[in-house]
Amino acid sequence: MKHSPTHHESRRAEASQSGETIVALASGAGVAAVAVVRISGPQTRAVLEHLIESLPVPREAALRRIGGIDRGLVLWFPGPASFTGEDMAELQVHGGRAVVKAVVEAALVTAGTRLAERGEFARRLFENGKLDLTEVEGLADLVSAETEAQRRQALAQSEGGLRHLYEGWRAELLKAQSLMEAGLDFSDEADVADDAARLAVDVVQALLPRLEAHLADHSGERLRDGFRVVIAGPPNAGKSSVLNALAKRDVAIVSEEAGTTRDVIEVHLDIGGMPIIVADTAGLREGGGAVESEGIRRAVSRAEAADLVLWIVDADASKPEASPGFGEVPVVTVTNKSDLGSGPELGDVSGLTISAKTGEGLDGLIAELGARAGEGVDSAGATPITRTRHRAELVSVRDALKRFVNHDLDAELRAEELRIAAHHLGRLTGRIDVEEVLGAIFSEFCIGK
Numbered sequence: 001m002k003h004s005p006t007h008h009e010s011r012r013a014e015a016s017q018s019g020e021t022i023v024a025l026a027s028g029a030g031v032a033a034v035a036v037v038r039i040s041g042p043q044t045r046a047v048l049e050h051l052i053e054s055l056p057v058p059r060e061a062a063l064r065r066i067g068g069i070d071r072g073l074v075l076w077f078p079g080p081a082s083f084t085g086e087d088m089a090e091l092q093v094h095g096g097r098a099v100v101k102a103v104v105e106a107a108l109v110t111a112g113t114r115l116a117e118r119g120e121f122a123r124r125l126f127e128n129g130k131l132d133l134t135e136v137e138g139l140a141d142l143v144s145a146e147t148e149a150q151r152r153q154a155l156a157q158s159e160g161g162l163r164h165l166y167e168g169w170r171a172e173l174l175k176a177q178s179l180m181e182a183g184l185d186f187s188d189e190a191d192v193a194d195d196a197a198r199l200a201v202d203v204v205q206a207l208l209p210r211l212e213a214h215l216a217d218h219s220g221e222r223l224r225d226g227f228r229v230v231i232a233g234p235p236n237a238g239k240s241s242v243l244n245a246l247a248k249r250d251v252a253i254v255s256e257e258a259g260t261t262r263d264v265i266e267v268h269l270d271i272g273g274m275p276i277i278v279a280d281t282a283g284l285r286e287g288g289g290a291v292e293s294e295g296i297r298r299a300v301s302r303a304e305a306a307d308l309v310l311w312i313v314d315a316d317a318s319k320p321e322a323s324p325g326f327g328e329v330p331v332v333t334v335t336n337k338s339d340l341g342s343g344p345e346l347g348d349v350s351g352l353t354i355s356a357k358t359g360e361g362l363d364g365l366i367a368e369l370g371a372r373a374g375e376g377v378d379s380a381g382a383t384p385i386t387r388t389r390h391r392a393e394l395v396s397v398r399d400a401l402k403r404f405v406n407h408d409l410d411a412e413l414r415a416e417e418l419r420i421a422a423h424h425l426g427r428l429t430g431r432i433d434v435e436e437v438l439g440a441i442f443s444e445f446c447i448g449k
């Protein structure tokens with residue numbers, strides 16, 4: 001692992017000056033009226049000169065015959081004022097498969113060109129210093145956002161929400177670091193060194209609560225990944241019926257797909273802009289055969305990993321079946337089959353009463369799900385953590401800062417803890433060399449991004 005930023009800067013410079021020119025269909029697979037072919041790199045101008053009669057005015061759309069294949073709009077973006085920061089072009093052609101194939105092949109005739117890999121346009125944009133890593137991740141999320149709240153969060157992150165936060169913290173850490181280094185320089189004069197160390201601790205002490213509050217907020221990850229609701233309850237309470245009733249409501253069901261295990265069905269809902277993934281599980285009952293036990297074991301572990309459990313009970317049942325509890329996960333008791341009876345006495349005031357059959361109370365259940373999923377989202381313009389990667393780096397930052405503040409280490413070791421903290425913060429924004437992180441991030445993108 002190289003800590004030196006100069007290495008990274010030089011790699012960035014290389015990326016912007018040399019390297020291959022990449023070509024890809026950017027508008028996605030499938031037939032559409034219009035397809036966009038993107039080209040980026042030093043040979044872009046040569047590719048355009050090969051394909052079209054004359055270069056258009058930069059950043060202005062112009063209609064051209066393209067390589068005798070099609071007529072379309074050509075956009076020419078000379079670097080560095082382009083999306084990737086290098087010479088770039090976009091060809092808007094008719095979206096038929098044969099057109100796209102022929103245009104891409106014609107672009108690849110020019111020497112020094114090749115097909116782009118996943119996320120390669122975005123990677124160049126990052127490497128040319130246009131955006132930091134969190135902003136690029138925000139762009140990726142913006143492309144895959146399915147609900148309104150996801151779109152808002154992704155846009156805020158792509159516009160520097162997290163970057164500004166982390167850069168501010170990095171500046172504070174640098175201040176603490178320079179105080180500690182100054183102390184080390186004056187280590188002969190114990191008073192001066194102690195004063196400097198105390199000031200450095202003050203800086204870190206002021207930062208730590210903000211970092212802890214940021215870590216305590218899980219709303220961003222929940223919004224990005226979807227709020228996970230598990231339906232559980234005794235057999236025959238109507239769990240599948242509740243799931244079906246939710247799915248049939250025209251609150252925009254996004255998709256319905258089989259879960260990873262055979263016994264789980266998932267539906268993806270969009271309730272007021274919040275993405276909510278509701279999963280059905282096998283009925284929970286004491287005893288039962290071996291096959292059932294396996295289903296139950298899975299149901300419980302799934303419920304324990306959820307953000308919310310809907311515990312479904314039967315209004316018509318003779319004896320109440322209280323939720324067994326699922327670790328720390330909040331549980332809402334839903335008494336189903338209200339059309340049949342008034343419900344067993346569970347003494348649960350927070351419970352809801354519905355009928356999956358008649359639809360009674362379903363709106364209340366949907367509103368409850370939307371409210372639970374939306375808790376903490378968009379609170380006071382906070383920019384939350386959105387990925388496990390962010391959380392992991394920030395935990396390392398926090399742990400190093402705690403060691404710095406608490407431990408009775410000598411000054412050299414304490415200064416090292418600050419360096420470790422700054423290093424992890426740098427990995428978050430991509431300010432320092434993070435090759436192995438980059439591979440993982442950009443492989444999530446699709447081709448043409």
Ligand SMILES: Nc1nc2c(ncn2[C@@H]2O[C@H](COP(=O)(O)OP(=O)(O)OP(=O)(O)O)[C@@H](O)[C@H]2O)c(=O)[nH]1
Nearest residue numbers: 234235236237238239240241283336337355356357
């Ligand atoms: N009257 C009435 N019947 C219901 C209602 N909801 C479900 N049922 C019936 O109750 C029975 C069980 O429903 P399911 O949805 O299969 O119950 P489940 O909890 O998924 O059952 P398991 O997966 O076997 O644990 C079926 O016959 C449903 O038609 C309701 O609101 N009113």
